[in-house]
Amino acid sequence: MITPAFELTQDPDFLTIIIKVPYARASEFDVYFEGEDFKFYAKPYFLRLTLPGRIVEDGREKASYDTDKGTLTIQLPKEIPGQHFEGLDMLTSLLAPKKSRSAKSLVEEIAASAELSEEEEEFDWEIEQTLYEESAEGTLPLQYHYGFGNLRSGVFQRLQDELSDVIDIKDPDQTPVDERRRKRLAAEAAKFDPDHYLADFFEDEAIQHVLKYKPWWVDAHKKMMALQGKSHQEHDTPTFVVFSEEEREQLRKFTNKSYLLDKRSRHHVYLGLIDILLAYCYEICVNEGDKNVESSWNVRKLSATLCWLENFTSIHDVLVAFGRRVLCYPLHRHFGLVTRAFSDTVMILQLGKAAVLKCLLDIHKIFMENDPAYILNDLFITDYCIWIQKTKSKKLAALSESLQKTTLTKSHIGFELEELEAAAVLVQEEESALKAAGTVSRQQLPSSASETSDSEESSSTSSSETEGSDSDERESSTREDGEINSLQGTLREERTAPLIDCNGLRQGTNTSTFEVGDEKSKVSSQSTSVPGKLIEELEKQMQTAIRLSEQPEGLATASCILQEQEENRVSEPDRFSKDTTGKGNFLEVSSKPNPLLFLRSANEDGD
Incomplete structure (x- = not known):
C-alpha cells in the first residue's frame, strides 16, 4: 500500500482533508471516520489518521474529486463547533496508530534485534588467548550512551571512520560524560585566538551587516505578539508557520515511533534542542538565509550536543558552551552573534512546536545533503523531528520562558573577554596619543x-x-x-x-x-x-x-x-x-x- 500525500486544514466548524490520489478510480473510494479515527482506501492508496479532535457524521460532511489534479477533498464536521484542533501540521504524529505509546514493540525494535543477532553469533574458538587480569570496574568494559535521549551506544565502534570527521570526541563509547566535558573545555581554550576576537571586535562592519538580516520567524513572531491578548490567540498561532510541500514530504517519509524517556533523559533532550537551535540560528544569520558548503559544518561545530555528544544539566551551561564555540571556531567570532542567536531561539520556541519542527526539518535537509554529516540525522535530528510533533505546547512555552530569564555575559564565557577588550582599548588610546604627538x-x-x-x-x-x-x-x-x-x-x-x-x-x-x-x-x-x-x-x-x-x-x-x-x-x-x-x-x-x-x-x- 502507498501512503498518499495529504494536507489538513480547519475552520471553526469543519475539518478539511485533502488527499492526492492520481490515477485512482472515484468509484472505488472508501472513507471511514468516527471520533478521532479517519481511514481512506482507494487501490493502491491507504491512509489512516489519528486526529487531534473528534469529528461526527451528521449529514453536513462533503466530498469532491478533481480529476485534473487528482485530489480528493473531504469536509468533516467537528463534534464541538469552534474547537481548535492543534497539531494539524504534525503529519508524522497524525499517522501514528491510536494508543501506540503503550505498545512495547515500538521502542527501538530494530536496534534490539540487531543486538540480539550479534549475541547469537557463533563463538570463535581460535581466538588469541591472554592472561587473566582482574578489573576493578568489572569483567566487561562499560559502554556509555549518547544520541537522542541517550538511547544509542556502540555506534562508533562500527562507524569510527565515518564519524571521525563529524564529531570531535574520540572513542565516545569508552568516554564518560564528565570526561567529554573536560576535553571539550580544554580544546576550546586551546583554540581561542585573542587576535581574531579583537579583530572582529574592532572591525565589525561585516558583522553589523549580517545582524540586520531578519529570518522568517521574526515577522511571524511580530504577528503573534500583535495578536497577544486576544481571545483566540492560540488558535491563530499555528497559521504563522507554513510548511512547504518539500517539508510535508519529509514528514510523510518519517517512520512514526514512540520514545519512553525518563525524567532525566527528557531534561537532556530539551536542553539539547536549545543547543541545536542556537547553532542553527547562527548559521541562518551569518549566511543571511542562504545555504552553502559550510552550513553543515557551522551547525554541527557550534553545537556541543552534536560535536561532543554533550549532556547538559542547565540552560546556562548550554548558553556558555555555545558562546565559547562561537568565539573559537567560525569565521565571524563576535559576542553580538551569540546574543542574536539567543534572541532568535527564544522567538522560535515562543512560536510553538510548528516553528521548531520547521527549523529541525531544515537542519535535517542540510545534513542529508552533506557527507558524512547525514549520520547525525540518525543519531539526533530524525528523532527530534518525530518527538517534537508529540510534545505538548505548554512544555515549549515553559522552556522559552526559562530561556528568556537566563542571562549570559562575557564574564561567563571564561576567556577574560572584558579584560582583553580593556587592554586593547588602552593600547589603541596610546597609539592614538603617539600619532597625535607625532602630528x-x-x-x-x-x-x-x-x-x-x-x-x-x-x-x-x-x-x-x-x-x-x-x-x-x-x-x-x-x-x-x-x-x-x-x-x-x-x-x-x-x-x-x-x-x-x-x-x-x-x-x-x-x-x-x-x-x-x-x-x-x-x-x-x-x-x-x-x-x-x-x-x-x-x-x-x-x-x-x-x-x-x-x-x-x-x-x-x-x-x-x-x-x-x-x-x-x-x-x-x-x-x-x-x-x-x-x-x-x-x-x-x-x-x-x-x-x-x-x-x-x-x-x-x-x-
Whole structure:
C-alpha cells in the first residue's frame, strides 16, 4: 500500500482533508471516520489518521474529486463547533496508530534485534588467548550512551571512520560524560585566538551587516505578539508557520515511533534542542538565509550536543558552551552573534512546536545533503523531528520562558573577554596619543622651517635691496665717468670667459659649481652691517679697475692668486656641503671669479 500525500486544514466548524490520489478510480473510494479515527482506501492508496479532535457524521460532511489534479477533498464536521484542533501540521504524529505509546514493540525494535543477532553469533574458538587480569570496574568494559535521549551506544565502534570527521570526541563509547566535558573545555581554550576576537571586535562592519538580516520567524513572531491578548490567540498561532510541500514530504517519509524517556533523559533532550537551535540560528544569520558548503559544518561545530555528544544539566551551561564555540571556531567570532542567536531561539520556541519542527526539518535537509554529516540525522535530528510533533505546547512555552530569564555575559564565557577588550582599548588610546604627538611635532617642524625660510627671505630681500641701492650708485657713478662703463664691459667678458689656471690650462666649467647664494648672503651681511665702508671700498675698487685696464698682463696672475685663495678658503670644514645623492660630501668651487677678490688681488699685484 502507498501512503498518499495529504494536507489538513480547519475552520471553526469543519475539518478539511485533502488527499492526492492520481490515477485512482472515484468509484472505488472508501472513507471511514468516527471520533478521532479517519481511514481512506482507494487501490493502491491507504491512509489512516489519528486526529487531534473528534469529528461526527451528521449529514453536513462533503466530498469532491478533481480529476485534473487528482485530489480528493473531504469536509468533516467537528463534534464541538469552534474547537481548535492543534497539531494539524504534525503529519508524522497524525499517522501514528491510536494508543501506540503503550505498545512495547515500538521502542527501538530494530536496534534490539540487531543486538540480539550479534549475541547469537557463533563463538570463535581460535581466538588469541591472554592472561587473566582482574578489573576493578568489572569483567566487561562499560559502554556509555549518547544520541537522542541517550538511547544509542556502540555506534562508533562500527562507524569510527565515518564519524571521525563529524564529531570531535574520540572513542565516545569508552568516554564518560564528565570526561567529554573536560576535553571539550580544554580544546576550546586551546583554540581561542585573542587576535581574531579583537579583530572582529574592532572591525565589525561585516558583522553589523549580517545582524540586520531578519529570518522568517521574526515577522511571524511580530504577528503573534500583535495578536497577544486576544481571545483566540492560540488558535491563530499555528497559521504563522507554513510548511512547504518539500517539508510535508519529509514528514510523510518519517517512520512514526514512540520514545519512553525518563525524567532525566527528557531534561537532556530539551536542553539539547536549545543547543541545536542556537547553532542553527547562527548559521541562518551569518549566511543571511542562504545555504552553502559550510552550513553543515557551522551547525554541527557550534553545537556541543552534536560535536561532543554533550549532556547538559542547565540552560546556562548550554548558553556558555555555545558562546565559547562561537568565539573559537567560525569565521565571524563576535559576542553580538551569540546574543542574536539567543534572541532568535527564544522567538522560535515562543512560536510553538510548528516553528521548531520547521527549523529541525531544515537542519535535517542540510545534513542529508552533506557527507558524512547525514549520520547525525540518525543519531539526533530524525528523532527530534518525530518527538517534537508529540510534545505538548505548554512544555515549549515553559522552556522559552526559562530561556528568556537566563542571562549570559562575557564574564561567563571564561576567556577574560572584558579584560582583553580593556587592554586593547588602552593600547589603541596610546597609539592614538603617539600619532597625535607625532602630528604635532610634524606641524611644528614645518613652522620652524618656514620661520627659517622667512628669515632667509627677509635677509635675501634686504640684501637685494642693498644690492639694488649699490647698483643705483654704480649706475650714477658710471654716468659721471664713461671709462668705468667700458671697464664693466671688460669685466663681464672676463666673468663669462673660461678660467686659466697658473699652468696655462683652461679650467672646465663642469668640474665645480659656485654657491652664488652664499656669496650674496656674505655681501648682504657686510652691506647691512657697514654700508658706509662698502661704498668706500667699491670706489677704491673702481679706481683700481681703471688702472688694471691699462695692464692686461696682470689678469692671469690675479686669476692664479684668486684660485689659490679659493682653494685655501674651501679647505675649511664649513665649506663642505652635503651630497644629496648620498655618496658623501663634495666641494663646491666657483666657476666664476668673485669680482671683489679679483679686484683686491689685482690691486695688490698692481701696487
